[in-house]
Amino acid sequence: MGGTLYFDGNCGMCTRAVYAITKRDRTGDLRIRTLQSADAPQLLGVEPARIFDVARWLDDSGDVYAGAEAINAAVSAALGTRLPLRLYRIPGVRTLQNAVYRYVASHRYRFPGTTPHCESHPVAC
Secondary structure (H helix, E strand, O other), X not given: OOEEEEEOOOOHHHHHHHHHHHHOOOOOOEEEEEOOOOOHHHHHOXXXXXXXOOOEEEEXXXXXXXXXXXXXXXXXXXXXXXXXXXXXXXXXXXXXXXXXXXXXXXXXXXXXXXXXXXXXXXXXX
């Protein structure tokens, strides 16, 4: 169930959200990397021009999830249960979470956050 959550390391809100998830990591199966990583487009199979559209999850089996599904996969890995991912896959829940995620992602620089990960960890970016 482990994997890596890729997120926008220049976004304070994204950094705050990812830190909140990692703080709750009970399993040690959750890793984080920024979308600014040079190899992110290749590892995730995404065109470089679209790499910053959404957060992405690369699980240990090689599957890639995007957006709300990626966040649910990361929370599942951190908590050690597939429940968040199973709930996400319920049709109405999926639609709602995807809509909320798209709104938040497209306005992410307007939300309060913390010091962006790339500012506090420049080597990681």
